[in-house]
Amino acid sequence: MTAGNGSGGAERPSRSGRRPGQSGAREAILAAARARFADAGFDKTSVRAVATDAGVDPALVHHYFGTKQQLFAAVVELPVDPEMILRNIDSAPLNHLGETIIRAALGVWDSPAGPGVVAVVRSILAGSDDPALARTFLLDIVLERVRKRIATPEDDGRTRVALVASQMIGVLVGRKIIGVQPLAAMPAADLVAVVGPTLQRYLTGDIGQERA
Structure with a gap:
């Protein structure tokens, strides 16, 4: 029960369509990337498209996963780069x-x-x-x-x-x-x-x- 949760709280509303850096963003990116890679393949999948699907900024995808290739490795849970x-x-x-x-x-x-x-x-x-x-x-x-x-x-x-x-x-x-x-x-x-x-x-x- 924090003060910011009340109807009269002064907190600014979060931006629509963008997730904050925490709160499951990493999992959302992985889910979006898995769907994109499966449907479109590696070459036709962009980091920007994955970020859009996950509702995050592309910089956050790079922050968590580095390159697109490293993102794919994380999606399929490869233990090696x-x-x-x-x-x-x-x-x-x-x-x-x-x-x-x-x-x-x-x-x-x-x-x-x-x-x-x-x-x-x-x-x-x-x-x-x-x-x-x-x-x-x-x-x-x-x-x-x-x-x-x-x-x-x-x-x-x-x-x-x-x-x-x-x-x-x-x-x-x-x-x-x-x-x-x-x-x-x-x-x-x-x-x-x-x-x-x-x-x-x-x-x-x-x-x-x-x-x-």
């Missing part, structure tokens, strides 16, 4: 992209952050999370930068990165969720040696896309 992985992939020579991608992924999956990644994948497979968010993460964030590097005027690379995504999902599910042996116990270096060349072929080799 994707930029940490992407920097390594960006700097890899084109002819070593396959092994770099699988090595970077294994570095996360086998790290203390790994159980959080597995939990996210389990929730998607169980139908308790929106698969559109997983597609957005894989194709619009992680692999889009790779696609741009391998794209040519004749081949935009979308089929290639989709094949890479399918391979990575299979390895993750087999190694960390189902526990297929010997995949689950295989040393990371051995797995890189086996899977890396397959990813490389998907990215830069012959995948039989020639059209008559």
